[in-house]
Structure formats: C-alpha cells, structure tokens
Ligand SMILES: Cc1cc2nc3c(=O)[nH]c(=O)nc-3n(C[C@H](O)[C@H](O)[C@H](O)COP(=O)(O)O)c2cc1C
C-alpha cells in the first residue's frame with residue numbers, strides 16, 4: 191500500500207487561505223487554463239459558465255477562464271472571446287456565478303502570434319519574423335513597431351475590461367510560443383531592431399505588456415504571468431534565459447505571481463503536457479489533407495514524453511531560487527503529496543489542468559481524504575475535444591464529467607484546427 195507522507199509541521203497548508211496581490215483565495219489551488227471551446231461568436235455561453243461553476247463547486251481556490259484574445263488576429267479559433275465591450279455582460283455573468291460558489295476567477299489574456307489562425311480570423315497572423323505555418327498553410331507576417339505598440343495598448347485595455355467584468359486576477363500568457371513568447375525565442379525572433387537580438391531586446395515586448403497591464407489595473411486585481419521556462423526546441427528559449435527574464439519581471443513590479451510552464455504550441459506541443467501523444471484521435475478530428483499529414487509524420491511533432499507528477503518541479507525550483515515573487519507550480523499536480531512538496535519547496539500555489547478536467551471535484555475530495563488519487567491517466571485525448579467543448583474522454587460512472595453534455599451537443603466547429611491542442615498538429619519537425 192502506498193502511504194502518502196503527512197506534511198511537515200513547517201509546510202504551509204495547501205488548504206489554508208492565501209493572498210495573491212489584492213485577492214484572498216480560500217485555498218492555494220488554481221484551475222489552470224484549458225481552452226474550453228465553449229464560447230460562441232465571441233460570447234460566453236451557459237455551458238462555459240457551467241464549466242467554471244463545476245470547477246468552483248469542486249473546491250478550487252481560483253478557476254481560470256482560458257485564452258481570451260486581446261486582438262482579433264490573436265485568436266486561434268472561430269468564436270473565441272476577443273476583448274470587446276459587447277463581451278462584458280456575459281463575462282460578468284461568469285464571474286458572478288463563480289463567486290457564488292466561493293471561488294475566485296482569473297482570466298488568461300493573450301495574443302496567439304504565429305499560432306493565430308488566419309482562416310478563422312480573416313487576418314494575417316503576426317510573429318517576430320516571417321514564419322510559415324504548416325497547419326494553416328500561411329505565412330505569419332513580421333509584426334511592425336506599430337503593430338507592437340497597438341498590441342501592448344490592447345493588453346492594457348483588455349486587462350481593464352477584465353477588472354470591470356469582475357475577474358479577481360489576470361493571467362498574461364507569456365508562454366507556448368504565442369506572440370510574447372515567440373519574441374523571447376532566438377529561434378523565432380530574427381529581428382535586428384530593439385525587439386530582437388539580445389535577451390533584453392527579446393524580453394522587451396513581455397515587459398512592455400506587463401507594464402501596460404499593471405498601469406491599466408493598478409492593484410484592483412491580481413496580475414499573473416504564465417512564462418515558459420523552455421520551449422523544448424533546439425535553438426529556442428531555455429532556462430538559462432528564463433531565470434534573468436523572471437528577475438526582470440519581478441523588478442518591474444508588474445506581477446503578483448509567476449506561473450511556470452514549458453513547450454511550444456507551434457513547434458513542440460507535447461512538451462507542455464508529457465504523457466501519451468494521441469495521434470489516432472488527432473487524425474480523426476482533422477480535415478482530410480491534414481489527416482494524412484498527421485498519419486504520416488505526426489509522431490515527429492507529437493512526441494511522447496514520459497509523464498511524472500510534478501514534472502516541471504526541478505526546473506521551477508531554479509527560478510524559485512532566483513526570485514522572491516510568489517510562484518505557482520504547474521505540471522502534473524494531481525494529489526496531496528505533490529501539493530505538499532510544492533508548498534515545502536516554497537511555491538505559494540499549485541495549478542492543475544488535466545486532473546480537474548478529469549474530476550472537477552478533485553480538490554474537495556483530496557481535502558476530505560488526503561490519500562485520494564487522480565483518475566487522469568495522461569492519455570491527452572482531451573486535447574482533441576476542444577472543437578466541441580473540452581472534456582475528459584474517460585468518463586467514469588462514479589464521477590461523470592459535467593462537460594459530457596457540452597460535448598454531446600455539436601457546436602459550430604472552428605473553420606480549421608485551432609487552439610493550443612490543434613496547433614499540436616503542425617507537421618514540422
Ligand atoms: C485540453 C487542454 C487545453 C489547454 N488549453 C490551454 C490554454 O488555453 N492556455 C494555456 O496556457 N494552457 C492550456 N493548456 C495547458 C494547461 O494549462 C497546463 O499547462 C498543462 O495541461 C499542464 O498541466 P497539467 O499537468 O495539470 O495538465 C491546455 C491543456 C489541455 C489538456
């Protein structure tokens with residue numbers, strides 16, 4: 191029998207309240223953003239509200255509404271929420287519903303950059319330098335200085351709208367080779383202006399964005415950044431550069447907490463998740479030409495990485511040692527033992543993606559019985575469900591997925607494969 195070690199006396203209790211900037215969370219668990227695929231025509235739907243109500247009811251300290259784009263060309267999917275005044279009433283409905291369950295709610299704001307989907311948006315995608323996107327068969331154009339000025343401003347305006355809509359926190363996406371992260375990457379950023387070259391120049395866009403967000407909302411809400419520790423591709427951004435960037439972010443005073451991630455939705459998506467690469471399922475949801483591509487060379491892009499609980503911990507500890515900012519440990523947080531390890535290693539919060547897709551009530555159950563084990567087996571097949579309402583494909587009769595209903599009702603599909611998971615099928619090595 192496996193015995194879960196009890197937390198040491200000095201270890202902070204993951205179920206004790208904690209502050210995140212101006213917000214107090216009822217405990218230190220956060221639902222990580224998992225693209226829900228439940229907005230329609232840029233608006234919140236009842237199913238999207240239900241998704242977060244279920245997670246909030248399941249005991250989490252804070253849930254996270256996934257990627258809402260700061261600009262139309264920064265979307266990966268048709269129907270995705272873009273920050274516009276007409277989206278605010280629906281977003282307010284969502285924040286009120288989550289608050290009624292006693293949880294806080296954050297929203298991820300971002301710009302997809304080269305992961306943007308011109309077929310869904312009707313606009314060219316943007317990148318630091320021209321980049322051919324093999325999934326959408328189109329070029330992302332190099333962002334001009336004017337584009338960057340506009341986008342920085344839009345991050346600030348989006349943050350202000352998020353605070354107005356009742357969100358407790360804003361999570362700025364600085365990872366996964368989306369726009370700010372692609373600027374950090376020496377592999378994707380070949381510019382010779384003040385946004386390219388040295389690390390200080392490649393980090394300029396991220397720092398400007400975070401400053402615009404802080405200037406827009408002050409301390410009305412908590413401000414988080416989801417930063418890559420490494421892209422998982424040769425010639426990309428790595429931990430040696432993530433450490434100084436984390437320090438600069440801390441020194442900027444623009445953040446209340448830092449969440450660490452890894453991987454590239456553009457070039458190496460499975461590096462984000464670890465676990466099985468669901469090639470057959472991806473091929474099944476792709477339109478015809480891409481289906482063949484996935485079958486032929488998908489295993490070169492969708493690589494299988496061994497999964498283990500807390501798989502980002504070792505790298506995250508190096509950033510933990512370099513900054514004093516409150517930090518959120520993400521990646522394979524599934525049970526009380528790894529939560530306690532995170533707390534004892536100096537992380538203030540833990541974030542959970544797949545484990546809470548599998549069982550939205552897992553937090554309550556772990557609190558009631560510390561030996562509770564997650565039922566998620568890291569098969570990653572949920573990645574292929576984002577077109578019609580993201581859900582766990584393993585619905586156990588004892589713990590049915592509240593999202594199954596959403597999946598059973600076909601929604602308007604994205605014009606082309608889109609989102610974090612869909613970008614996984616970019617068929618390049
Ligand atoms: C179906 C699915 C969709 C996701 N969508 C997003 C997203 O929109 N934004 C994001 O930053 N990460 C996204 N992720 C990544 C998760 O936030 C998280 O980083 C990853 O799943 C690792 O955490 P876990 O081991 O707790 O699942 C997604 C993950 C899954 C499984």
Ligand code: SF4
Nearest residue numbers: 566567570572582583
């Ligand atoms: S489909 Fe379910 S069991 Fe599989 S990785 Fe996703 S949440 Fe976990």
